[in-house]
Each structure stands twice: as C-alpha cells, then as structure tokens.
Amino acid sequence: MDLTLQISATLPRDNLLHFPSKLNLTKLLYPRFTRNPFQEISFQSSRNREPVLEEQLSKGEYVEEEEGIIPCDDDSYLSLNEKPDRNLALLDDYEMEELDFAVDPNHRSGYVAVLGKPNVGKSTLSNQMVGQKLSIVTDKPQTTRHRILGIISSEEYQMILYDTPGVIEKKMHQLDTVMMKNVRSAAVNADCVVIVVDASKMPQKIDEVLEEGNLKEKVPTLLVLNKKDLIKPGEIAKRLEWYEKFTDVDEVIPVSAKFGHGVEDIKNWILTKLPIGPAYYPKDIASEHPERFFVAEIVREKIFIQYRNEVPYACQVNVVNYKTRPTSKDFIQVEIVVEKNTQKIILIGKEGKALKLLATAARLDIEDFLQKKVFLEVEVKVKDNWRQDEGLLKHYGYGGQIRAL
Ligand SMILES: Nc1nc2c(ncn2[C@@H]2O[C@H](COP(=O)(O)OP(=O)(O)OP(=O)(O)O)[C@@H](O)[C@H]2O)c(=O)[nH]1
Numbered sequence: 087m088d089l090t091l092q093i094s095a096t097l098p099r100d101n102l103l104h105f106p107s108k109l110n111l112t113k114l115l116y117p118r119f120t121r122n123p124f125q126e127i128s129f130q131s132s133r134n135r136e137p138v139l140e141e142q143l144s145k146g147e148y149v150e151e152e153e154g155i156i157p158c159d160d161d162s163y164l165s166l167n168e169k170p171d172r173n174l175a176l177l178d179d180y181e182m183e184e185l186d187f188a189v190d191p192n193h194r195s196g197y198v199a200v201l202g203k204p205n206v207g208k209s210t211l212s213n214q215m216v217g218q219k220l221s222i223v224t225d226k227p228q229t230t231r232h233r234i235l236g237i238i239s240s241e242e243y244q245m246i247l248y249d250t251p252g253v254i255e256k257k258m259h260q261l262d263t264v265m266m267k268n269v270r271s272a273a274v275n276a277d278c279v280v281i282v283v284d285a286s287k288m289p290q291k292i293d294e295v296l297e298e299g300n301l302k303e304k305v306p307t308l309l310v311l312n313k314k315d316l317i318k319p320g321e322i323a324k325r326l327e328w329y330e331k332f333t334d335v336d337e338v339i340p341v342s343a344k345f346g347h348g349v350e351d352i353k354n355w356i357l358t359k360l361p362i363g364p365a366y367y368p369k370d371i372a373s374e375h376p377e378r379f380f381v382a383e384i385v386r387e388k389i390f391i392q393y394r395n396e397v398p399y400a401c402q403v404n405v406v407n408y409k410t411r412p413t414s415k416d417f418i419q420v421e422i423v424v425e426k427n428t429q430k431i432i433l434i435g436k437e438g439k440a441l442k443l444l445a446t447a448a449r450l451d452i453e454d455f456l457q458k459k460v461f462l463e464v465e466v467k468v469k470d471n472w473r474q475d476e477g478l479l480k481h482y483g484y485g486g487q488i489r490a491l
Pocket of ligand 1 (some may be wrong): 124202203204205206208209210211222223224225226227228229230250251252253312313314315316342343344345432
C-alpha cells in the first residue's frame with residue numbers, strides 16, 4: 087500500500103483540494119500528517135544553529151516546524167508516484183457511500199498523461215480541462231517542472247490528468263533528467279495519452295515525445311493540434327492531414343486551448359478510452375497537491391513573467407513556513423533559491439524594488455487562489471549548482487514526493 091493510500095484512508099476528507107459545491111471558488115486544505123509522538127524534538131534558533139544541522143535541514147533530513155527542528159521521516163512527504171490500486175480505493179466508507187458508485191455499472195475512471203514539447207500549450211489545455219488554473223502558464227518554454235495532477239469529475243466519470251514538463255532533447259542539468267523521469271512516470275500509468283503539438287509551427291514527428299514517455303505497450307493516443315487560432319482554416323486542414331498520415335496516433339483533434347475551443351471534443355475522446363470502474367478520489371477534489379505547492383508555483387510564475395534570460399530557470403521556490411491564523415492573515419514564508427550571487431542581485435534589484443514588485447504580484451495571485459488575505463515574506467538564497475545536486479532536487483520534490491505539511 088503506498089503512502090498516498092494511507093494518507094487518504096486516515097485523513098479527514100477536508101484535507102484535499104476541493105471544489106465547493108455552491109461557490110465557484112477553490113478551497114484548499116493541505117494534508118496534515120500525524121507524527122511519531124516519540125520522535126525527538128530539538129529547539130534551536132536559526133541564529134546559532136550548528137553548521138551540520140543547517141546542512142541536514144537543507145538536504146531535507148530535518149525539518150523546521152513550530153515546535154522546533156525535528157527529524158524528517160517519510161510521513162512528512164506526500165508520494166505522487168504511484169497510481170493507486172483501484173480496488174483498494176482512496177475512499178473511506180463515508181466517501182464510498184456518498185459516491186454510490188456500485189449503483190452505476192457504467193462509471194468510468196482513469197489516468198491521462200498530457201505530453202508534448204515545451205511551450206506547445208500543455209498547461210493551458212490542462213487548466214482548461216480541469217476548469218481551474220493548476221499549472222502555471224507563461225510564454226517561455228519549460229516552465230512546468232513537476233507532474234501536476236488535476237482531477238475532473240462528473241457523475242459518470244473521473245479523469246485524472248497529469249500535466250507534464252515539456253520533452254527536451256538536450257539535458258543540461260540533473261534537473262532536466264529528473265523532469266524527464268517525471269514525464270515517464272506520468273505516461274507509464276496512463277490509460278490514454280494526449281500529445282499536444284503547436285499547429286502554428288511546421289509539422290514535426292512526435293517520436294521523441296513517444297520515446298521519452300516510454301510507452302511500453304500501445305495505449306490509446308490522441309494528437310491535439312493546439313493554437314489553431316493562430317493559423318488559417320485551410321492551413322489547419324493541411325496540418326491535420328500531415329499528422330494523420332505521418333504519426334501513429336488514433337485520432338487528431340485541432341483545438342485552441344487558450345480560447346477553450348475543442349476542449350470538450352478532447353474530453354469526449356478521453357471518455358471513450360477510460361476503463362469502466364469506480365472513482366479514485368472523492369468527486370469534489372480538484373488536485374492532490376497541497377496548498378503550499380500551488381503557492382510556490384504562483385511565485386515561480388511571477389518570476390518567469392518579471393525576469394528575463396536565464397534567471398527564472400535558475401530559481402527554485404520553496405515555501406518554508408506556512409501558518410494559518412484564524413484571527414489574522416495567514417503567514418507564508420517563501421525562499422527563492424538561485425545558483426549565483428549575481429542572480430540574487432538581479433532578483434532583489436536596486437534598493438530591493440524588484441523583489442518587492444515580485445512579492446506584491448505573487449501575493450495578489452495567492453490571495454485570489456486561496457480566497458483569503460495572506461502575509462507573504464520572500465527571501466533570496468544562493469545554493470551553488472542546486473540544479474545538479476541530486477539530494478537537493480529530491481528535497482525540492484523532483485523525485486515525485488512533495489512536502490505535505
Ligand atoms: N494563441 C494561442 N496561444 C496559446 C494557446 N495555448 C497556449 N498558448 C500560449 O502558449 C504559451 C505556452 O503555453 P503553456 O501552456 O505554458 O505551454 P506548455 O506546453 O505547458 O509549456 P512548458 O512548460 O514549456 O512545457 C503561453 O504563452 C500560452 O498562452 C492557444 O490555443 N492559442
């Protein structure tokens with residue numbers, strides 16, 4: 087039984103990202119894990135911390151919580167690696183009863199991997215399908231780093247969507263290699279695959295994407311010809327013909343993800359490919375990622391929008407402290423990790439103006455996302471070559487596990 091199953095079986099159902107039934111808002115609550123009560127707790131202020139402890143903290147062996155610095159056990163992490171066993175189901179009795187899926191023998195559910203090269207519109211499409219912005223979207227390639235899980239439910243079905251990092255040929259950093267692993271692990275569990283290409287570009291073979299996805303046996307594959315709004319109808323017909331002729335996919339559908347055109351056609355295609363079976367998640371849940379994951383992604387999106395060239399790619403955003411306060415604004419402390427001091431200087435800007443601008447833009451979006459006021463504190467740190475450091479990459483969640491608290 088993997089960790090995801092255990093979590094969902096033991097946690098109250100309010101701990102996942104929900105779609106409230108009446109309000110068209112998102113309420114996010116992140117999983118709270120029970121800690122081993124016998125775990126040793128040490129108190130130490132950050133000012134006079136031992137260097138060894140500092141290193142263990144940065145490697146993720148220890149974690150700083152309200153009660154002090156405590157050893158970080160596996161229970162502190164949420165595994166997003168495995169596809170849960172449908173028969174064990176993630177649902178407790180209450181949820182099973184609520185879903186009443188035994189009554190509907192035609193209910194369908196399954197996993198869908200959204201694959202493609204960078205900047206083709208995978209995240210835009212995934213957000214449109216989920217009906218909510220879960221993945222960040224920018225005009226720069228390679229902004230998606232993790233697999234982002236989005237859940238689309240109706241009475242008759244549940245589609246579990248993985249938006250993945252763009253497939254790249256040249257892997258410059260260990261981070262790129264890990265990102266491609268995330269593509270593979272999304273594809274390997276998929277019941278069907280959606281490959282997105284940019285219709286405004288000359289047609290290209292999709293072999294590289296298929297190879298990176300490591301699709302062992304043939305799964306139903308849809309090719310989505312995105313950004314059709316950028317070309318003339320006659321051109322769309324030509325592209326369609328080319329992809330039907332030169333790729334081994336089951337169907338080609340032209341869409342404009344940005345404007346939502348054709349998105350329903352994609353959903354209908356997926357639906358015919360999903361196996362019959364019960365839901366994996368309660369129906370009002372939109373994602374399994376915790377609140378802090380989306381907060382970090384919003385800050386990262388703002389970095390991509392505000393800064394140019396290499397700087398955004400050298401940034402890692404970590405939420406180091408997240409306190410919900412019933413009587414005042416929630417307190418969120420974020421660190422931006424860069425690789426060089428020169429990048430830190432650019433991020434902060436003259437008299438701290440650039441960082442202030444960034445923090446304000448991020449705070450406004452976070453408040454919009456969480457539907458509540460927050461106090462956001464942003465700090466910039468330098469960690470040489472973090473993109474090459476396997477331990478740090480794992481700690482930052484690139485190994486398919488993210489901090490749950
Ligand atoms: N005109 C037009 N632009 C689109 C469409 N879909 C996406 N875009 C734009 O294309 C750019 C890239 O979109 P993303 O959704 O971030 O692309 P991605 O494939 O997830 O990118 P990576 O993170 O590099 O993998 C953004 O500027 C989007 O606004 C579309 O249908 N029409």
